[in-house]
Amino acid sequence: MSDERFVSPMADGDDKVIEAALRPKRLDEFIGQARVREQLSLVLHSALRRGRAPDHLLMSGPPGLGKTTLAMIIASELGAPLRISSGPAIERAGDLAAVLSTLSEGEVLFLDEIHRMARPAEEMLYVAMEDFRVDVVVGKGPGATAIPLDIPPFTLVGATTRAGLLPAPLRDRFGFVAHMDFYEPADLEKIINRSARLLDVEMDEAGAAEIARRARGTPRIANRLLRRVRDYAEVRADGVITEEVARQALTLYEVDADGLDRLDRSVLEALLTKFGGGPVGLSTLAVAVGEEPETVEVVAEPFLVRKGLIARTPRGRIATPAAWRHLGLAPPPTAAGTLFEVAEE
Numbered sequence: 346m347s348d349e350r351f352v353s354p355m356a357d358g359d360d361k362v363i364e365a366a367l368r369p370k371r372l373d374e375f376i377g378q379a380r381v382r383e384q385l386s387l388v389l390h391s392a393l394r395r396g397r398a399p400d401h402l403l404m405s406g407p408p409g410l411g412k413t414t415l416a417m418i419i420a421s422e423l424g425a426p427l428r429i430s431s432g433p434a435i436e437r438a439g440d441l442a443a444v445l446s447t448l449s450e451g452e453v454l455f456l457d458e459i460h461r462m463a464r465p466a467e468e469m470l471y472v473a474m475e476d477f478r479v480d481v482v483v484g485k486g487p488g489a490t491a492i493p494l495d496i497p498p499f500t501l502v503g504a505t506t507r508a509g510l511l512p513a514p515l516r517d518r519f520g521f522v523a524h525m526d527f528y529e530p531a532d533l534e535k536i537i538n539r540s541a542r543l544l545d546v547e548m549d550e551a552g553a554a555e556i557a558r559r560a561r562g563t564p565r566i567a568n569r570l571l572r573r574v575r576d577y578a579e580v581r582a583d584g585v586i587t588e589e590v591a592r593q594a595l596t597l598y599e600v601d602a603d604g605l606d607r608l609d610r611s612v613l614e615a616l617l618t619k620f621g622g623g624p625v626g627l628s629t630l631a632v633a634v635g636e637e638p639e640t641v642e643v644v645a646e647p648f649l650v651r652k653g654l655i656a657r658t659p660r661g662r663i664a665t666p667a668a669w670r671h672l673g674l675a676p677p678p679t680a681a682g683t684l685f686e687v688a689e690e
């Protein structure tokens with residue numbers, strides 16, 4: 346992982362190994378997202394009482410908030426096996442047919458990044474979700490025939506960072522949509538304390554709070570920052586994470602007091618200094634920082650919007666007055682400040 350990606354919410358190889366060890370296994374161990382937890386608990390318990398597979402569930406929200414963890418929890422609360430696949434792995438309808446036709450009764454099928462599945466597979470999924478049937482096409486051209494194959498009732502758990510990209514017929518077939526939001530610092534602090542216990546790291550309360558403040562509301566980032574601060578504490582201090590140790594370590598890794606990293610700052614800087622605060626289109630902004638538009642849109646923007654530093658308007662991205670303050674710059678009188686007021690009206 347490059348240092349620019351230090352606070353990326355996407356998992357890298359190192360994360361994956363450690364994350365498996367840090368994942369909560371049951372719903373009552375899952376910290377934060379109180380509303381989603383309560384809603385899920387109701388859905389699962391009523392399904393268990395009725396002895397039926399629950400409705401299909403969709404989880405939407407930025408990466409690293411615990412969608413995969415929740416899918417695993419759902420399967421374990423139901424006492425059901427779990428099959429994991431993802432949208433990008435399903436390139437053809439046949440890939441999906443292979444998964445669906447081998448599901449066992451009640452199995453939970455987790456499809457991560459479901460918005461990236463191939464279109465023909467999507468249609469197959471509609472039928473499977475609604476009628477528990479797969480139409481296997483045999484032959485080609487005018488002679489092709491669809492052979493219907495019944496499949497056992499299963500529960501689809503879909504995850505997406507881009508709910509808006511899901512076609513309506515797919516979205517409508519989910520009985521429940523869990524909207525995951527960034528975590529409050531107090532919940533992140535609990536997650537960090539739990540992880541520190543599991544990793545056998547010594548840390549005081551203020552140290553945990555400092556990491557939580559800079560973790561962009563995202564458990565994956567909180568756990569990663571904790572590991573880097575632990576390294577620093579072991580090498581440069583006496584092994585204990587205090588507020589001062591956390592601050593020094595995270596400053597070294599260029600994560601600022603609000604959790605902004607290099608990518609966020611370069612997006613802000615480009616918006617302010619190259620485009621006078623906007624409005625500017627996403628792809629123009631992405632080119633200016635040398636990133637893919639999707640990276641800017643999925644990784645940097647949701648957090649910058651949440652922090653009130655930028656706003657999305659129909660005319661493009663604009664900086665708010667807080668963005669100028671964050672970078673210690675004065676907003677030009679005719680630029681973003683004025684535009685922002687106009688856009689807000």
Ligand SMILES: Nc1ncnc2c1ncn2[C@@H]1O[C@H](COP(=O)(O)OP(=O)(O)OP(=O)(O)O)[C@@H](O)[C@H]1O
Nearest residue numbers: 364367368375376408409410411412413414564565
């Ligand atoms: N509520 C939580 N309590 C404790 N730990 C959590 C919680 N949510 C997430 N985590 C931790 O954060 C890490 C990332 O979570 P997870 O992989 O489930 O995120 P995700 O939303 O599925 O991300 P992606 O969409 O990128 O796959 C996990 O290792 C888990 O330990």
